Structure formats: C-alpha cells, structure tokens
Amino acid sequence: MITHFQHKPLYDNQNMAGWRFSFYFNKEKHTGIYQANGIIEWTSSIKIADKEALIKQVHELMAFHVYDQ
Template identity: 55%
Template sequence: MLQHFQLRPLYDETKLPGWNFSFYFHQQKYTGIYHPNGNIEWKSISPDEHHLLALEKQIHDLMIFHIYDNQR
C-alpha cells in the first residue's frame, strides 16, 4: 500500500486540470503527474512491473476521491 499520498495542482490557475502527486512505497519516494485523461506520467523512476498496475489503480481511486468527488 502506498503511504503519505500528496497532491497539488499542476498549474497555479486551478481551473486548468493536471496534478503533481507523490507518495512512498516500500520506503521509496515516487513522483508523477496525473493528467486529466487519467494518464500517469512518472517523474521519478516508475514502480516495478510487479506493483505498477496495483499502484496506478490506487492512484486513480485517490484522485477520484480527492479531486472529482470533492467537486460535488
């Protein structure tokens, strides 16, 4: 499970979509950009293939909760 998930807007103008995110997994820090279409662009090394799909699913779920569900 990922820990210490943080997120901030990619642009100062918050109406433009895109978010920087970071988290720790197995004592390694990962950073990336979450694009409005759901694509994840890794700014750090990407997680190994064994964990990649599960972590991306957790990131999508967190983004839905923090960004899209909070706009209702």
C-alpha cells in the same frame, strides 16, 4: 500500500486540470503527474511488478481527493 499521498495543482491557473502527486510505497518515494484524462506520467522510477497496482491505487486516491469533493 501507498502512504503519505499528496497532490497539488500542476498549473498556477487552477481552472486547468492536472496534478503533481507523490507518495511512499515500500519505503520508496514515488512521484508523477496525473493528467485530466487519467493518464499518469511517472517522474520517478517504479518496478514493473508494482506498476498496475500503483496505477489503480493512484486513480482511486485522485478520484477521492480531487473529483469527489
């Protein structure tokens, strides 16, 4: 389960979509960039076994926090 999810704009010009995000999963901090087209660029290492579940959860959290406001 993802905890302490945070996001902030990637660009100073907030009219441009893109966000940096971070969260904890299994007591490890993970970071990445969420592009406007939904592509996630991981800036920390993640275990292959966790990757699909984390991608789904990040998409859901971004949809809730950014797009559904």
